[in-house]
Amino acid sequence: MSTTTTEELSATTLLRFATAGSVDDGKSTLVGRLLHDSKSILTDQLEAVERASASRGQEAPDLALLTDGLRAEREQGITIDVAYRYFATPRRRFILADTPGHVQYTRNMVTGASTAELTVILVDARNGVVEQTRRHAAIAALLRVPHVVLAVNKMDLVDYQESVFAAIAEEFTAYALELGVPEITSIPISALAGDNVVDPSANMDWYGGPTFLEHLETVPVSHDLRHCHARLPVQYVIRPQTAEHPDYRGYAGQIAAGSFRVGESVTVLPSGRTSKISGIDLLGRPVDVAWTTQSVTVLLEDDIDISRGDLLVPTKDAPATTQDIEATVCHVADQPLTVNHRVLLKHGTRTVKAIVKDIPSRLTLDDLSLHPHPGQLVANDIGRVKIRTAEPLPVDSYADSRRTGSFILIDPNDGTTLTAGMVGESFASPEPVKDEAEDDGWDF
Known part of the structure; x- marks a missing residue:
């Protein structure tokens, strides 16, 4: 297991990313290799994979089993559900969504990529860009995922030929740019052999770019949504009616974007009624300001009819x-x-x-x-x-x-x-x- 300390983790950034690709392109193997070679799995987890692989007659551990956790996934050899994995290196923390490749489960790719800052689209070097590759690129563009990585996998099965990689990268890049994908990085890999996943490949000295993990660790990520349009969807109205707080009425929810401050004028939508924030409770304690992704309870100066489903926004920045x-x-x-x-x-x-x-x-x-x-x-x-x-x-x-x-x-x-x-x-x-x-x- 990685020896990253708590102090190191507190100083690192978080990257949410998702994998996508066609069936048998090697997504789960890539994820397993990434976790294994970055020392992000426990010894007992690796031992369990080794036992499961041996029971299936495989000499080497099947690293895909680290993410294919459902019984049906192991029986069929395909990913069905979105598998979330959390790991860290000294440089960054990661939340990974390993999504299915079968066209039947494209809906799960939408789920996994909906909150991602980066999407990894795998392509089998023998097959090149196929319809499911194009579909996943279109979904990444539709969801406005800011970074897309084209991982050309199974380069060992095409003798690590640079020309094969270059042709696939050129075709995919042209397609993705037409879709409006803002940034595309192409990396040749072999998930099974470990080439360019964590360590540079000795078999592809013609490639001078980063390894897969190095790119994940260094791609720029911004989580500063405090200056975006402030939005707070009301999830629950809190009225404890205790002797200590007989008139307490708070509106609880997770801030979707932006920040809210005590004394700020807010509008309740869709009713259009306005008031001012008299208090903000965060984790049971009052604060003067709160920002995106924090779960808070907002108190208002006026007694307004507000219920679940309403939206609190700054009066000066209210959407139509x-x-x-x-x-x-x-x-x-x-x-x-x-x-x-x-x-x-x-x-x-x-x-x-x-x-x-x-x-x-x-x-x-x-x-x-x-x-x-x-x-x-x-x-x-x-x-x-x-x-x-x-x-x-x-x-x-x-x-x-x-x-x-x-x-x-x-x-x-x-x-x-x-x-x-x-x-x-x-x-x-x-x-x-x-x-x-x-x-x-x-x-x-």
């Missing part, structure tokens, strides 16, 4: 509320999403009824062309939708805020998550749009 949302979405359910589909839309801590008014286009991954008005989106499709909500929502552009610019669509019948959406354009309609379908209480 709208019932008409246009967004880019990734459809993740087996059930198609169709025009006039009745859904529930969850934005922050608020869930409202909604109707899919139009599906203007669907993205064709091969050439990035748009198929106009497809009528529906099926599993793993990426497209544009127009949605009308039953109640006004305070939405930001996803480009401005990944937290308050995103939403999910839910099947109201069984609670299944249908679609993950990123707000690209919102506009207010002065007149309600009437649906021509049968009146079932969902027209608004």
Whole structure:
């Protein structure tokens, strides 16, 4: 296990990253190799992997078993669920999401990459860029992941040829840049043999860039969201009604972005009522200021009707509320999403009824062309939708805020998550749009 001290950890930054790629590209093996060679696994964990590998007739430890924890994953030899791993080196701390490669589980890649600052897309050097590679690149671009690493794996199976790596890197980079991916780094590796994962490869002296771990340790990461648009989705209203605090009324939640300060004027959305912050409680103690990712309880000077789902924002920086949302979405359910589909839309801590008014286009991954008005989106499709909500929502552009610019669509019948959406354009309609379908209480 790494001997990183507590003092060293406190001085390091945190990087959240996700792996993606097609089936058998070697994601789990890469993660296992990374943990093994960086000495980030315990002895008993390695021994368990060695026993499991031996029981399957393998001479060497199968490092993929360090992340493929479900029984079905081990039986089938594929990753099904998102496996989260936490490890650290003296230079940085890491939260890793190892996501499935099978097209059936693309929805899990969306989950894993939604909070990532870096996405690793693996490519089998023998196969090059395939449809699932393009799909994962499109999702990374859609989720605005700031850094993308192309890891060309299994270089040992193509005799470590520089020309093979260069051709794949050139094709992928051109595709990703067209999608709008801001930064792409290509690294040739062999996860099985350990080439360029933690230690430089003696078999690829033509490569002069960083190893995989070195890039993870040095890629610039900024977590300073204190100067972004301040947003606090209310999760719970606290009223202890004790003898010590008979009139206590606090509004609890995790700050999604920005900072809040005692004495600041705030607006409650969607009602539009205003007040001033009279106090902020953090971990049971009063503070003068709190910022993003901190879970706090805010007290206001005025007695306002506030409940779960409301949003606290600075009065001087309040977003507009709208019932008409246009967004880019990734459809993740087996059930198609169709025009006039009745859904529930969850934005922050608020869930409202909604109707899919139009599906203007669907993205064709091969050439990035748009198929106009497809009528529906099926599993793993990426497209544009127009949605009308039953109640006004305070939405930001996803480009401005990944937290308050995103939403999910839910099947109201069984609670299944249908679609993950990123707000690209919102506009207010002065007149309600009437649906021509049968009146079932969902027209608004």
